[in-house]
Structure formats: C-alpha cells, structure tokens
Amino acid sequence: MKFDDLRNVQAMNTQEEDVRRHDELLSFSDVVSFFKHFWPFIASTAAVCTILGLLYVLTATPSYTAVAELLIETNQQATPTITTPEAVVSLDTPQIESEIVLLNSEQIVSRAAKILETEGGGAVSAAKPAAGASAPAEQSWLSRLFFGPPPAKTADNENKRLQALVSQIQGDLSVKRVGLSYVLELSYRDIDPKRAAEVVNALGDAYVQDKIEGRATAARRSGMWLEARIEEIRRLMNEAALDVQEFKARRDYRLADRPAPSNRDLGLDFLPKSSNQPDAAVTSPDGPAKPDATAPVTPDTTTAKPEAKDSGRSTGAQEAPTLEELDSRALTYRKIYESYLQAYTDTVQRQSFPGTASRVISRAEPPKRQSSPKRGLTLLGSLVLGSLLGFGISLIRTAFDETVRSSNQLMRQIGAPLLGEIDNTSWMARLPIIGRGFRRHGRRTEDAFLVLRRPHSLAARQLVKSAASINDAAHASGTNVIGIMGISRDVDASAVCSNIALLNARAGKRTLLIETEPGRANLTAAYAPQLSFDLKDVVAGGINPENAVVAFGKDPLLSLLLIGSSEKPEFWSNEHLEKLRQVISGLRAQYDTIFVHLPPFSNADMALRAADGLVIVGEMWRTKVSSLEEVASRMRIGDHALLGVVVANLA
DSSP states (O other): OHHHHHHHHHHHHHHHHHHHHHHHSOOOHHHHHHHHHHHHHHHHHHHHHHHHHHHHHSOOOOOOEEEEEEEEOOOOOOOOOOHHHHHHHHHHHHHHHHHHHHTTHHHHHHHHHHHHHHHHHHHHHHOOOOTTTTOOOOOHHHHHHHHOSSSOOHHHHHHHHHHHHHHHHHHHHHEEEEETTSSEEEEEEEEEEEHHHHHHHHHHHHHHHHHHHHHHHHHHHHHHHHHHOOOOHHHHHHHEEEHHHHHHHOOOOOOSSSSOOOOOOTTTTTSSOOOOOOOOOBBTTTOOOOOOOSSSHHHHHSSSHHHHHHHHHHHHHHHHHHHHHHHHHHHHHHHHHHHHHHHHHHHHHHHHHOOOOOEEEEEEOSSOOOOOOOOOHHHHHHHHHHHHHHHHHHHHHHTTBBBBBOOHHHHHHHHOEEEEEOOOOOOOGGGGTTHHHHHHHHSSSSGGGGHOOTTTTHHHHHHHHHHHHHHHHHHHHHHOOOEEEEEEESSSSHHHHHHHHHHHHHHTEEEEEEEOOOTTTHHHHHHHHHHHHHHHHHHHHHOHHHHHHHHEETTEEEEEEOOTTTGGGGGOOOOHHHHHHHHHHHHGGGGGGGEEOOOOOOOHHHHHHOEEEEEEOOOTTSSSSSHHHHHHHHHHHHOEEEEEEEEEEOO
16 A cells, blocks of 8 residues: 555544544533523522521511721831831731730630620520520419529529620620721621610720720739839938938948948849948058057967068958049939839829720721621522522433433434424423423324424424425435334324324425334324225235325325324234335336324334335433434344434423
8 A cells, every 4th residue: 555545544533533522521512402401490499598588588577787997006106217118018017917816815805794784784695596595584474383483593594694705705706907007997786776876885894994994904013013113222221321321420430340231132233332341450641550669469360471461451441442443433323213103103103094096996886787798699599599509400311311312422323313303391391390291281182283383483484494404315326215103102203203204295305204112192083084995905914005095185296104103003914014025116116205194113124024114203301322222233134224313302
C-alpha cells in the first residue's frame, strides 16, 4: 500500500473519531429536551417549597432587632510617631476584639440583667422564659392542681433564674465593629420591640458603668499603696531632719552616736553614704597626735604604730557626713514626700470623680419593622431552593434513567436515526403525580385526525417533518411497504401511522393504510365505523381484498383496510400471517405507499412478514433503550431494514 493511501486511511479514521466524540458530547438539543421534559417537575418542586415558605412566613413569630452604638476608649499614645494607618489598625484590632469579648462576657450581661430587673421588674424573663428558669408565681388553678404550687423564691432559685436570663441575652446578642472606627454596634433580637431596645440600652449603660467602676477601683488601690509609701517616706524624712538638728546641736563634724539612715529602701542610692564610726584620735596639723599624759596607757595603744593611727584618723574624717550633706538629704526626702502627697491628692480626686471616654453615642429605639422572618427573602429563597431541588432530582433521575433522551443516544446504542419527534402533551399531563390521569383521559380521542383538525399546531408541523423523513428513509432502502409499530401498548402508534398515511395521501400519493392490531378502536371507529368486511374476512374468510378496502371520505387517495375491534391478539397465527403477506404482495402494485400498523412488540414474526421496512414508535423519556435494541437486533437477524425511530408523546 502506498504512503498516500495510508495517509488517507489515517485521515478517515481521525474524522470518524472526531464525529464519534462529537456525538458523545452534550448538545444544545439535549439540554433543551431535558428542560422541556422536566420543567413541570422543577416548577412543581419550586411551587411546593414556595408554599412551605409562605406558611412559615405566616405562622412564624416575628422578632425585632434593636440597635445601639457604643464608643469605646482608645489607649493610643499622644506622642507623634511615624506609623502607617495600616499599622494603627493592626495594633487596635486586638484591643477592639477584647472589648467585644468584654461586652459578651457574663460580667457585663449580668450587670445589664440586674439593671433590667431594677427598672422593669424582670420583663425579659417574664415574656420569654428560658430553660431552667423558675415558674412564675401566678399560676392557674389547673397548673397548681397537676404540677403543685410554684417553688419558693430562694437565693439558689434566683441565681439559676439570673443565669438563665444571662444565657438568653448572650444567645440573642450581637456585637460588631462599625467599619474601622472605635464604634461598636450592639444589636439584640427579641419578640417584643420595646424589650429589645431596653436590653441594648441596659448593655451600653452596664459597659460604661463597669468602666467607671474599674477606674474607681484602680484609683482606690493606687491610693492605698501611696498611703503606705507616704508613711514610710515621712518617717525617713523626719529621721533626716533629726540628724540635721543633732548635728547642729553638737557642733561637731561627725555623728558618732547615731548611724546614718539607709537609702536603699527608697531607691536613693545616688546620695553619699555616711560613716557613723567614731574615731579615737584627732589628727593634728603639726604632726602625729600626742597621747595624753594623764590617760592610761594600754598595751594596744602603746604597741600601735604611729603610721597606722594617722591612716585611721584620715579615713574617719573623710567618711563622716557634713552639714551640707545632711541638709541635702533632708531636702531630698521633703521633695519626695511632697511629690507623693501630690500624687495621692490626684488619686483621691480620680477616686471621687471617676470618668471614662466610653459612652453610648446612639441609644436604641423600639424598632418599627420586624427583622425576621424576612418575607421577601424567605419567599425568594424558597423559590430558588425548590428550583435547585427539582433540578437536582431531575439530574439524578436522568443519570439513572435508561430511557431514550436524544437522537445521539439512538445512533450510538441502536444505530438507527431519529426520524421525528412529536409532542402533543399539555403541561398538565407532565405534572409529577396528577399528569398520568390527564394522559389517560386525553389519549386516542382525536389524535387520528390531528393534521386535519389542527393543521397549524406544533404537533402537526412535527408530523409533517416526520412523514418527510420516513419517505426519505423508505426511498433510500427501496421499499414501499412500511410497517409502523409501537414499542409498547402505552405508545399511541396508531395515531402516528394514520396521520402520516393521511399526509402522504394529501401529497398526491396513492396510499393504503392497513390496521392489523386487534382491540384498538382508534382507526376503525374514527375512519370507518360501519364496515361490511374487514381484514379478518380477507385473511380468514377468503374475501377479495378489494371488497374490504374502503376509501377515506375526506381524501380519495387514502384507502383503508381495517380489522374489527372485537378481534383478539391471538388471531394472528402463522397461517394468518402468511395469508397477510400474500394479500400485501397482491396490493403492492396498486399503491405508491402501503403503511401497515403493526401490534406492539409482542409478535415479532408479524413485523418481519408484513413489512419490508420498519419504523419504531416510542416515547421520549419513557421508552427504554434496551427494548429498542432488541427490536433492532431481530430486524438485523431477519435482514429487514430498520428505517428509524419516531418518538411521539401524544396525550
């Protein structure tokens, strides 16, 4: 084989692979078919969810949300610093989050609950009792009869009731920051708008009061510490003043009988240290000191060297405090004492008049409109949820469904084309539950004359397209005897057959319509209710077919060979089937096209003997692909042409 031939074969294989991949993809027509079939179900689920949402809106207890705004303190330094706004925000975030946690804490909420009980007599717990709270004192006689008298008010019960009230407020309270500011938004939800506003305002007041009390407590502790410190400094100051007075009274350069006070306790180590050790000898400027003649001589003094005595006397003179040093120490103690007194005065003033920058900048008012349930959003959410629920269920049903859904599916699994799609069902017939009743009620009443009674309807136009496709397939296979068979008894194949035969006759072709399905009164009652002879007489009684063939009154080119409605399905034995094949062979030359309406796929031999080509009629989203595959396999075994499939939903 040449290289060009191999390249052509490879190109053909590539094109076939591309076509196969294109057929397997989801096309736009498949999406349209999906929504066309399932939109009543999706609409039904959406309507049900919307009704449930409406019932919830009508029966739910409305709640109201009161909102107040609270300004918190800023501990930002007043000194100018080179800091970006982003850094300031990042530094303030932990502080603000801490304040939010503080507002939700049990300390603030319990203080607010006590304020509410003091002002309103516990209105929160009375209107909306929480779990674990004690029963109210006012009980009906029926309650006292079955449940006994209410429990007595004890400290334990009051604590439990207060804890329940605090838990209730914490559950319905919401605190959030307003933008990037130092303002916090307090919101509380309750069934009573007045009570919701009272709770929010009580929380704001409790927060500010807690801040003030915190300042007062801190000032009180600082005052106590300052009092102890001032007392100690006063003692040291008095000792320093006493040292100065003693020094002046003795008129000496040293204080041998009094030790110098310690400065380490007050952190005054910078002051010079004093030495209170007495010196036994005084240095003379003329030389070493001479011992007194009248003084007794001890061994220690006589044996000591003069150089050592002179060194000791010099050291004692240098370490002894002077008057200037003692005055400086006394003055330092006095200044420290006065500064501590001033700090103590400021602390007492702050304790007497504590203040805080936190304040409620916007108090809550009883809201006029309810916050929940939000009627518009609830109904819209119910509608969207119902639509999504219906869409999801439809997708699940499609994933596990084995019915015919698209023409690509027929070509892939059966190898037969989709010759037409006819849909004459109303939207009520597609409803999930009650639609079956409408389909049973509307079937086989006027569908046989659909192209005559409603020629401009959508179903009539679809029948015209299907008839053209069937004729093209018959010409391509070279047959003029076309069998039309429903895949099951639920499929109205007789209406499809009669309308297509009528369209062929109105197109100027001599057409013969043969009805072979016993028990179906559609064609016989609609076209020829008064029959002298029928197909049974021709097959079993030996009547000439021309005597049993009747012309359709509204179109003379359409001839009818019908079977009576009283016949049983067991009528078609092998002998009768062979006779039917002979009758059709004898009538083949007299007509351009012969349409044979075959019974459902319960007798495959009849389809193989009566017609040269077969058109299967099924229902979209109802006919299983496995049934169509079985029919196609039987037709291929008998070397009969399967012209294609027509899906018809006539109800």
